[in-house]
Amino acid sequence: MKSSKLCYAYAAHGPKSNLRPFRFRRRAVGPNDVLIEILYCGICHSDIHTARNEWQNTAYPVVPGHEIVGRVRETGARVMRFRPGQIVGVGCFVDSCRKCDHCRAGLEQYCDAGVSWTYNGTLQDRKTGTFGGYSDHIVVDQNYVLRISHKSNLAAVAPLLCAGITTYGPLRHYGVKRADKVAVAGLGGLGHMGVKIAASLGAEVTVISTSAEKERDARRMGAKKFLLSSRPENFGKFENYFHFILDTVSAPHDLDRLLGLLRRDGTLCVVGAPGVPQKIDQFNLIMKRRKFGGSLIGGIRETQEMLDYTARRGIVSDIELIPIQKVNEAYARTVRGDVKYRFVIDLQSLGPAKA
Amino acid sequence: MKSSKLCYAYAAHGPKSNLRPFRFRRRAVGPNDVLIEILYCGICHSDIHTARNEWQNTAYPVVPGHEIVGRVRETGARVMRFRPGQIVGVGCFVDSCRKCDHCRAGLEQYCDAGVSWTYNGTLQDRKTGTFGGYSDHIVVDQNYVLRISHKSNLAAVAPLLCAGITTYGPLRHYGVKRADKVAVAGLGGLGHMGVKIAASLGAEVTVISTSAEKERDARRMGAKKFLLSSRPENFGKFENYFHFILDTVSAPHDLDRLLGLLRRDGTLCVVGAPGVPQKIDQFNLIMKRRKFGGSLIGGIRETQEMLDYTARRGIVSDIELIPIQKVNEAYARTVRGDVKYRFVIDLQSLGPAKA
Numbered sequence: 001m002k003s004s005k006l007c008y009a010y011a012a013h014g015p016k017s018n019l020r021p022f023r024f025r026r027r028a029v030g031p032n033d034v035l036i037e038i039l040y041c042g043i044c045h046s047d048i049h050t051a052r053n054e055w056q057n058t059a060y061p062v063v064p065g066h067e068i069v070g071r072v073r074e075t076g077a078r079v080m081r082f083r084p085g086q087i088v089g090v091g092c093f094v095d096s097c098r099k100c101d102h103c104r105a106g107l108e109q110y111c112d113a114g115v116s117w118t119y120n121g122t123l124q125d126r127k128t129g130t131f132g133g134y135s136d137h138i139v140v141d142q143n144y145v146l147r148i149s150h151k152s153n154l155a156a157v158a159p160l161l162c163a164g165i166t167t168y169g170p171l172r173h174y175g176v177k178r179a180d181k182v183a184v185a186g187l188g189g190l191g192h193m194g195v196k197i198a199a200s201l202g203a204e205v206t207v208i209s210t211s212a213e214k215e216r217d218a219r220r221m222g223a224k225k226f227l228l229s230s231r232p233e234n235f236g237k238f239e240n241y242f243h244f245i246l247d248t249v250s251a252p253h254d255l256d257r258l259l260g261l262l263r264r265d266g267t268l269c270v271v272g273a274p275g276v277p278q279k280i281d282q283f284n285l286i287m288k289r290r291k292f293g294g295s296l297i298g299g300i301r302e303t304q305e306m307l308d309y310t311a312r313r314g315i316v317s318d319i320e321l322i323p324i325q326k327v328n329e330a331y332a333r334t335v336r337g338d339v340k341y342r343f344v345i346d347l348q349s350l351g352p353a354k355a
Numbered sequence: 356m357k358s359s360k361l362c363y364a365y366a367a368h369g370p371k372s373n374l375r376p377f378r379f380r381r382r383a384v385g386p387n388d389v390l391i392e393i394l395y396c397g398i399c400h401s402d403i404h405t406a407r408n409e410w411q412n413t414a415y416p417v418v419p420g421h422e423i424v425g426r427v428r429e430t431g432a433r434v435m436r437f438r439p440g441q442i443v444g445v446g447c448f449v450d451s452c453r454k455c456d457h458c459r460a461g462l463e464q465y466c467d468a469g470v471s472w473t474y475n476g477t478l479q480d481r482k483t484g485t486f487g488g489y490s491d492h493i494v495v496d497q498n499y500v501l502r503i504s505h506k507s508n509l510a511a512v513a514p515l516l517c518a519g520i521t522t523y524g525p526l527r528h529y530g531v532k533r534a535d536k537v538a539v540a541g542l543g544g545l546g547h548m549g550v551k552i553a554a555s556l557g558a559e560v561t562v563i564s565t566s567a568e569k570e571r572d573a574r575r576m577g578a579k580k581f582l583l584s585s586r587p588e589n590f591g592k593f594e595n596y597f598h599f600i601l602d603t604v605s606a607p608h609d610l611d612r613l614l615g616l617l618r619r620d621g622t623l624c625v626v627g628a629p630g631v632p633q634k635i636d637q638f639n640l641i642m643k644r645r646k647f648g649g650s651l652i653g654g655i656r657e658t659q660e661m662l663d664y665t666a667r668r669g670i671v672s673d674i675e676l677i678p679i680q681k682v683n684e685a686y687a688r689t690v691r692g693d694v695k696y697r698f699v700i701d702l703q704s705l706g707p708a709k710a
Contacts, residue, residue, distance in 0.1 A: 102619060110619045110643055112595075173644070240467075256632070264457060264465045267646075273637035277611070280635065282628035285649030288465055289528070291622075292647040294640025 004028050005035065008350050009135030010324050011061040012051035018328040019051060022061055024131060026139045034082050034145050035074035036090065041133035042067030042159040042317070043343040045189065045250070045272075048331050050120050055275075058120055065133025065345070066092045066118040067161040069154050079142045087154060089146040089307065090138060091161040092297050093117055095124050098143075106301035134324060136350050146304050149311040156316035159189060159342040160307060162297065163317060167194035167246060168306040170269045170295035171201065176244050178202030183227070183238075183245040185258060187214045190248035190271060192318055192341040195221045198246070200313050206238070208245075208258075217340065221318075235261065240288065242266055250274055259284040259292065267291040317342045323349030359383050360390065363705050364490030365679050366416035367406035373683040374406060377416055379486060381494045389437050389500050390429035391445065396488030397422030397514040397672070398698040400544065400605070400627075403686050405475050410630075413475055420488025420700070421447045421473040422516040424509050434497045442509060444501040444662065445493060446516040447652050448472055450479050453498075461656035489679060491705050501659050504666040511671035514544065514697040515662060517652065518672060522549035522601060523661040525624045525650035526556065531599050533557030538582070538593075538600040540613060542569045545603035545626060547673055547696040550576045553601070555668050561593070563600075563613075572695065576673075590616065595643065597621055605629055614639040614647065622646040672697045678704030 004025040011022035029035045047064035049055050068090040072082050082088060096103050097113035108115055116123050119132030131138075150157045167190055176182055182203040184194040191207070198205045199222025206225035207218035215226040227234050240263045247258060250272030258268055259280065268290070285292060298306065310316065318341045322330055330343040359380040366377035384390045402419035404410050423445040427437050437443060451458050452468035463470055471478050474487030486493075505512045522545055531537055537558040539549040546562070553560045554577025561580035562573035570581040582589050595618045602613060605627030613623055614635065623645070640647060653661065665671065673696045677685055685698040 107619070107644075264462070270637050270640060273641055277634040277636045279632040281632045282625050282649055285625060285647065286628055286651050287649070289462075289648065289650050292640065293644065294637055294642075295644050296641050 005137055005139065007131070007135045007137050009063045009131065010327055011063045011134075013061045015053040015058070019134070022063065024063070026131070026137060027128070029074050029076050029139055031076040031078040032141050032143070033076045033139050034072055034079055034088065034142050036068070036070035036088060036138050036140065036145070037073045038068055038070040038133055038136055038138055038347045040069045040155040040158040041065040041345045041347060042162065042319070043327070043330055043334060043345065044162050045334060046162075047132075048334060051331070059129060062120050063131035063134050064119050065135070066090070067158045067163070067344075068118070068133035068138065069148060069158045069161070070138070073137070075142075081142055082145060087148045089148050089157070089161050090118060090133065090140050090144070091146065091165060091303055093121075094130060094140045094144045097124065105299075107299040109297050109299055134327065134345060136347055144300060146300070146307055148307055150316065151311075153316050155321050155344045155346065156319045158344050159193065159317035159319065160310055161303070163189045163193045163342060164197070164310060165298035165303045165306050166190055166271050166295070167248070168197050168309070169298035169302060170246060170271060170293070171198055171244075172302070173295060174244055174267050174269060174293070176201055176203050179204065180243040181206070181241055183208050183242045183261065184223075185229075185245060185247040186249035187211070187218055187341070188248065188337065189317075189339070189342045192217070192221055194246045194248060195223050196315050197310075199223065200315060206242070232257075240264070244269070246271065248272055252276060252278060255280045255292070256284050259290055262288065262290045264288045265290070267293055269293045269295055271295055317344075319344045321346050325349060360492055360494065362486070362490045362492050364418045364486065365682055366418045366489075368416045370408040370413070374489070377418065379418070381486070381492060382483070384429050384431050384494055386431040386433040387496050387498070388431045388494050389427055389434060389443065389497050391423070391425035391443060391493050391495065391500070392428045393423055393425040393488055393491055393493055393702045395424045395510040395513040396420040396700045396702060397517065397674070398682070398685055398689060398700065399517050400689060401517070402487075403689060406686070414484060417475050418486035418489050419474050420490070421445070422513045422518070422699075423473070423488035423493065424503060424513045424516070425493070428492070430497075436497055437500060442503045444503050444512070444516050445473060445488065445495050445499070446501065446520065446658055448476075449485060449495050449499045452479065460654075462654040464652050464654055489682065489700060491702055499655060501655070501662055503662055505671065508671050510676050510699045510701065511674045513699050514548065514672035514674065515665055516658070518544045518548045518697060519552070519665060520653035520658045520661050521545055521626050521650070522603070523552050523664070524653035524657060525601060525626060525648070526553055526599075527657070528650060529599055529622050529624060529648070531556055531558050534559065535598040536561070536596055538563050538597045538616065539578075540584075540600060540602040541604035542566070542573055542696070543603065543692065544694070544697045547572070547576055549601045549603060550578050551670050552665075554578065555670060561597070587612075595619075599624070601626065603627055607631060607633060610635045610647070611639050614645055617643065617645045619643045620645070622648055624648045624650055626650055672699075674699045676701050680704060
């Protein structure tokens with residue numbers, strides 16, 4: 001029988017404490033498991049919400065991280081799809097019930113029984129806690145491991161596992177296609193992936209942002225237009241213009257103003273949410289038969305599709321690579337929006353932590 | 356040259372005054388016009404809002420009424436589609452620009468230039484005021500006149516012109532089909548048509564209502580289940596149940612509770628709106644990829660399709676037929692929900708008003 005695996009990591013131990021080195025044990029590699037040496041892990045805003053217990057559901061200590069790229073080190077006896085040495089990814093969840101309608105439809109993220117989140121969750125036994133990617137290794141069932149075929153810049157691939165699929169999912173689900181007028185509200189970790197993916201689909205992309213200084217980046221990423229939303233008078237010329245708006249802004253903001261930019265039958269899709277209810281005027285939906293929708297990451301099948309698509313198209317995230325010792329500083333900078341556009345942790349830097 | 360036509364009607368002359376007899380002139384029958392003797396006209400809640408200036412846009416005197424069934428009396432030289440004696444209908448609008456994308460798509464209700472509402476609007480000249488169906492005649496361009504093939508009970512056909520198409524439109528647009536789980540929130544003028552139409556499409560219909568005494572009617576109209584919404588504990592067993600909810604309640608109410616009843620990818624569609632913004636928790640959209648939409652009546656092509664469909668299926672409204680002298684009493688009863696399920700005015704009763 002194989003023995004459990006000692007892992008080195010960084011963990012938060014309470015809502016107000018910095019993340020610091022932490023050791024724990026992963027389960028032994030079972031017949032369906034893949035042992036992955038983690039190379040890179042992106043810092044998602046969810047990591048920060050969880051580390052700080054801002055969603056009031058954190059079980060400490062918590063090892064965040066669900067934008068994981070690594071190398072297969074070992075595989076269980078029944079693992080046929082992966083071999084040691086291969087580059088793979090792990091996203092926001094590591095298991096699900098596999099039986100409900102959603103799981104069978106390849107939309108595990110909506111699993112009726114509840115997915116096993118990659119961190120601050122439990123396995124399907126509802127008992128064993130999960131620990132995320134700010135660590136040197138992870139053990140994951142092969143059905144929840146993704147193939148990565150990008151040939152270089154693997155650090156910049158990591159954010160695709162959450163920010164990439166979160167934006168790719170709704171763009172595909174709502175059928176965004178060539179020449180569609182698409183707006184992306186907010187140019188952060190999610191938004192910048194939304195711009196790149198929407199532009200790659202042939203859409204005419206407009207970035208809606210409160211920061212004038214982001215226009216240059218927006219255009220570099222593929223946006224053709226820029227709506228500086230801090231000036232309300234700029235909204236007029238985009239009224240009834242867009243087929244689809246991908247709203248990546250999770251702070252409270254004026255949804256009616258965004259809805260007014262949609263043409264008939266257009267959709268505003270949110271992928272983030274403030275903790276407080278938002279107001280909307282239903283007339284904005286009725287008068288142009290507009291839709292207001294939401295979308296949650298993506299299933300395994302769709303995440304694989306996204307990874308293959310972005311590899312073919314050479315799409316990765318814009319990142320700032322940091323050693324794990326800078327994670328607390330990176331959190332502070334992420335909260336104040338000072339990141340272009342995603343921090344990624346180089347897990348090689350954990351070396352000293354093991355000492 | 357033909358002369359204008361003297362019409363007898365009931366009009367509101369101010370927000371607080373009762374409707375009373377009124378005489379005015381309709382335009383002469385032009386080459387593309389149909390002169391219709393009005394037989395029946397439904398009382399829509401919009402009539403009341405307008406008569407009382409509750410939308411702050413009423414031009415007095417106003418002759419309400421946009422659920423019109425009548426008989427063709429005269430046709431212009433270029434009218435080929437209608438002949439005297441034929442039974443026809445007129446709905447919520449009597450013209451539109453005919454050039455914009457929406458008009459060309461047969462969705463005139465979303466006309467960029469703005470439709471000519473049947474009353475309290477203007478013709479496409481943006482000057483000539485329009486007067487509705489609480490009158491003995493109306494003159495309408497042939498392209499905005501509907502054929503009616505119902506063989507009997509014409510009074511009960513009148514509400515189809517607004518309540519019917521308002522509910523048929525979204526049920527069809529969102530593709531409601533056999534065996535779908537559909538809820539209709541609110542069993543009033545709109546809701547009771549929604550139930551009949553959804554049931555006729557083969558959906559399993561649940562009525563959501565605050566009035567326990569409406570269950571019997573709901574089941575008679577085709578509902579299979581009833582959710583008494585005044586008891587919050589009743590919502591539990593319908594969580595994640597419905598493919599589609601048609602929300603006909605225009606008073607403010609808890610939308611999050613309705614959204615929670617939708618299964619993944621389900622849609623909540625509103626066809627009425629309170630004058631105040633409504634709150635929703637975006638997580639309710641995100642966690643099941645639900646959609647929140649709105650819909651506005653229907654275009655001419657779709658209204659004709661609805662009329663043909665309901666004629667084939669023998670679907671009409673449940674009505675209380677009144678002489679026009681009872682219109683003010685009917686308004687009061689409609690406001691307090693004391694109508695099963697639509698008042699329809701018998702315009703023959705106008706006779707004495709002409710004296």
